[in-house]
Every structure is written in C-alpha cells, then in structure tokens.
Amino acid sequence: MIAQYLQQISSFQSTIIPLPSSKSESNRVLIIDALTAGENSITNLAEARDTQTMIRLLKQNPAIFDVLDAGTTMRFLTAYAVVTNQHKVMTGTPRMCERPIGILVDALRHIGAEIHYMNKEGFPPLAIHGMPEQVNDQVTIRGDVSSQYISAMLMIAPLLPKGLEITLEGKVGSRTYIEMTLQLMKQFGINYTWEDNKIKIPNQSYQPTAFSVESDWSGASYWFSLLACADKGELFLEGLKENSLQGDSAIVDIMDRLGVKSEFKAGGVKLTKQKVKGLASWDFTHCPDLAQTVAVTCAIIGQKTTLTGLESLRIKETDRIYALQQELASFNAELVEGENEAFTLIPSVQMPHEVRIHTYDDHRMAMAFMPLMTKTNVFIEDPEVVNKSYPSFWKHVALIDARRKTQDTRL
Ligand SMILES: O=C(O)C1=C[C@@H](OP(=O)(O)O)[C@@H](O)[C@H](O)C1
Numbered sequence: 001m002i003a004q005y006l007q008q009i010s011s012f013q014s015t016i017i018p019l020p021s022s023k024s025e026s027n028r029v030l031i032i033d034a035l036t037a038g039e040n041s042i043t044n045l046a047e048a049r050d051t052q053t054m055i056r057l058l059k060q061n062p063a064i065f066d067v068l069d070a071g072t073t074m075r076f077l078t079a080y081a082v083v084t085n086q087h088k089v090m091t092g093t094p095r096m097c098e099r100p101i102g103i104l105v106d107a108l109r110h111i112g113a114e115i116h117y118m119n120k121e122g123f124p125p126l127a128i129h130g131m132p133e134q135v136n137d138q139v140t141i142r143g144d145v146s147s148q149y150i151s152a153m154l155m156i157a158p159l160l161p162k163g164l165e166i167t168l169e170g171k172v173g174s175r176t177y178i179e180m181t182l183q184l185m186k187q188f189g190i191n192y193t194w195e196d197n198k199i200k201i202p203n204q205s206y207q208p209t210a211f212s213v214e215s216d217w218s219g220a221s222y223w224f225s226l227l228a229c230a231d232k233g234e235l236f237l238e239g240l241k242e243n244s245l246q247g248d249s250a251i252v253d254i255m256d257r258l259g260v261k262s263e264f265k266a267g268g269v270k271l272t273k274q275k276v277k278g279l280a281s282w283d284f285t286h287c288p289d290l291a292q293t294v295a296v297t298c299a300i301i302g303q304k305t306t307l308t309g310l311e312s313l314r315i316k317e318t319d320r321i322y323a324l325q326q327e328l329a330s331f332n333a334e335l336v337e338g339e340n341e342a343f344t345l346i347p348s349v350q351m352p353h354e355v356r357i358h359t360y361d362d363h364r365m366a367m368a369f370m371p372l373m374t375k376t377n378v379f380i381e382d383p384e385v386v387n388k389s390y391p392s393f394w395k396h397v398a399l400i401d402a403r404r405k406t407q408d409t410r411l
C-alpha cells in the first residue's frame with residue numbers, strides 16, 4: 001500500500017500556497033460553454049480530474065460517458081445529453097454506481113427525456129435516448145438529497161423550448177451551490193426569477209462571455225486547518241476573493257472561531273494565527289464539503305463541538321460519517337451520533353507517536369487529515385486520491401516542508 005509520509009512539523013515560516021481552481025465553477029462553465037451558441041473566453045479551468053474528465057468527454061463525445069468518480073460530471077452531463085438530444089450511456093466507478101440519481105432521472109423524464117436504468121433502478125449506469133419533445137414546463141424536485149440534480153436542471157432550462165419552472169420541495173441542502181449555478185448563468189446572460197421555492201427560467205440563449213474561474217475554497221480549507229493546528233505559521237492563499245460564488249468561503253467564519261484570522265489582499269487571502277474564540281456548533285447543510293476539515297481540526301486542537309447538517313455525507317465519495325468515525329478513532333477522537341441528526345465531536349485525549357489514515361477512495365479524507373502532521377508523524381494511504389479535486393496537493397504540502405528544512409539547516 002502506497003502512503004504519503006508526513007513528518008511532524010509544529011511550526012512553519014510564511015508560505016505562499018498557489019491554490020488550484022474551483023472544480024464546481026469549472027464544471028458549470030464547461031456545461032454552459034457547451035450550450036452557448038458562440039465563443040466564450042474561459043480561463044483558469046481546474047486541474048481537478050473531475051474537470052479534466054468533463055473537458056475530455058465534451059470534446060471527444062464518446063458513446064459512453066464514463067465520469068469515473070465525479071458527481072457533478074455525472075449529473076450535469078446526464079442533463080446535457082438530454083437537452084442536446086443525444087444517445088449516451090452514463091457510467092462511472094463502482095462507487096458512482098451506488099450514488100443515487102433517481103431524482104434527476106425522474107425530473108428529466110417528466111419533461112420528456114427517454115432514460116433507462118441499465119442495472120439498478122435509481123442508480124447509474126443509465127441509457128439516455130435524448131428528448132424527442134418537451135412535454136412539461138413545470139417540475140418539482142426534492143432538495144434534501146443532492147443540489148446537483150437541481151443545478152443540472154437549471155443549466156439546461158434556457159435551452160428548453162418552453163422554458164422551465166422548478167419547484168423545490170422540502171428541505172434544500174447545499175443551497176449555496178444552487179446559488180452559484182444561477183449566478184454563473186446570470187453572468188452568461190440568463191434571466192431568471194427565484195421566489196419562495198419556485199425558480200423560473202424562460203427559453204433564451206446563453207450570451208458569449210469572458211469568465212475566469214476563482215481558486216477553490218474547499219481546497220483552501222485544508223490550509224486554514226493546518227494553521228489552526230500549528231503552533232506558529234503564516235500562509236498566503238492565492239486567487240481567493242472576498243465575494244466568492246463558492247459557499248465554502250464560510251471557512252473564513254468557522255476558522256475565525258478556531259484561531260485563524262483572514263485578511264483579503266490583492267491576489268488572495270493572508271492567514272495568521274489568533275486566539276481561539278471557540279466553536280460550540282456548526283451547521284454544514286450548505287457547506288457539506290467543509291465537514292471533514294472542521295471535524296479533524298476540532299479533534300486536533302481540543303475543541304469539543306456539535307456538527308449538524310451532515311446527512312448528505314453518507315452518499316458522497318464514501319460514507320464520510322463512517323470514514324470520519326473510523327479515522328478519528330486512530331488518534332483517540334470521536335464523532336458520536338446523537339439525537340436529531342446532531343453529532344458530537346470529542347477531541348483527541350492522547351496523540352499517538354504515529355498515525356495511519358485510510359482514505360476510502362475519498363480525496364477529502366486524505367486532505368482533511370494532513371494537519372495531523374502538526375502533532376505527530378502521519379501516513380496517509382492512497383495519496384493520489386487527491387487528484388479528484390486537487391492534484392498538486394502534496395506538492396503544496398512540500399512547500400511547507402521545504403521551508404522547515406531551510407530553517408532546520410540554519411539552526
Ligand atoms: O454542485 C456542486 O458543485 C457540488 C455540490 C455539493 O454536492 P451536493 O449537492 O450533493 O451536496 C458538493 O458536495 C459537491 O462537492 C459539489
């Protein structure tokens with residue numbers, strides 16, 4: 001088993017981290033670009049495998065769209081194949097074929113798509129046979145499983161001859177991602193209304209636009225966490241903006257309570273250490289990808305806390321609640337399920353001399369546990385798992401190490 005070895009380092013000098021671009025923004029603008037009847041100018045697309053897979057599939061247009069383990073690529077391309085009236089097989093890794101897609105398929109069938117399940121009802125692989133005609137211009141979609149179904153429907157809506165009115169049903173999770181989709185569509189010239197739980201998009205054309213993808217706030221969260229856990233250090237995260245389309249910029253507020261001060265400067269954000277104010281609880285309903293980062297940070301720095309809004313974590317790259325519980329236990333921390341879907345994070349009472357982290361085919365498991373290196377020696381299994389969203393992650397971790405070696409030599 002290949003593992004990334006991280007030798008303990010409790011403090012580091014000021015380091016610049018050249019963050020990767022957002023895969024969520026990238027995968028949206030790629031779909032919008034493919035649906036625009038004209039030339040867009042899109043720069044800074046993500047190096048993430050999820051985005052590179054989207055680029056390759058759109059360019060080569062094979063009969064089988066194998067998205068590997070990319071959720072957005074699966075959901076967005078499914079709707080794209082329908083609105084462009086193509087015949088496609090949609091498939092992915094074995095885990096992707098366990099991640100539900102029935103809500104999106106039902107919504108697409110309701111407006112006139114012909115889609116068949118090739119294996120298990122409600123899950124990929126799918127056989128898509130296009131959409132001969134639009135039969136409905138209103139659809140109701142439940143919002144508590146994945147916002148990606150809603151984003152997928154929104155992006156194709158302007159191309160539908162009758163337009164589309166989407167009614168969001170029940171609790172809506174990951175709302176910030178729906179907002180990101182709509183704000184991006186607006187930047188590409190689309191008019192819409194969103195009143196109460198109804199989003200209305202008339203038939204219209206995407207307008208050719210120049211767009212540059214922002215750095216990835218989800219990827220940035222691991223560096224906030226590293227600094228929160230370190231005794232001393234300073235980081236500059238490149239390419240982040242104060243007014244971001246990404247809901248994971250909530251990490252600024254969370255980490256303000258966990259000992260990291262953020263200052264927005266030209267070209268990025270400067271992180272410095274400050275006194276821990278305390279985090280009694282946090283609701284991750286609208287920023288689920290931050291849950292692992294925050295759980296691990298609290299476990300390391302001794303912050304007992306309550307985490308809510310974790311329901312969607314069970315159907316992501318792995319069951320992230322189970323994976324967190326297992327790996328937190330390896331350094332004597334706990335994530336205990338209580339009533340009303342609230343989880344109590346009980347921090348580590350004793351840090352072992354060495355910790356080995358399993359990553360469960362989940363990039364965020366590998367990256368979230370990296371800050372353990374501030375307290376002990378760490379082995380992270382299957383380190384290449386980070387390629388899904390952040391291929392240069394270990395190279396960036398080495399930037400911290402390189403500084404330390406320079407410092408050590410001088411001592
Ligand atoms: O639309 C997006 O870009 C995403 C939405 C979220 O998924 P859910 O809507 O399934 O929570 C998030 O977890 C995922 O990493 C990216």
Ligand SMILES: C=C(OP(=O)(O)O)C(=O)O
Binds near residue numbers: 069070073317
């Ligand atoms: C859940 C994630 O991605 P996706 O759902 O797009 O596979 C993620 O990146 O954490």
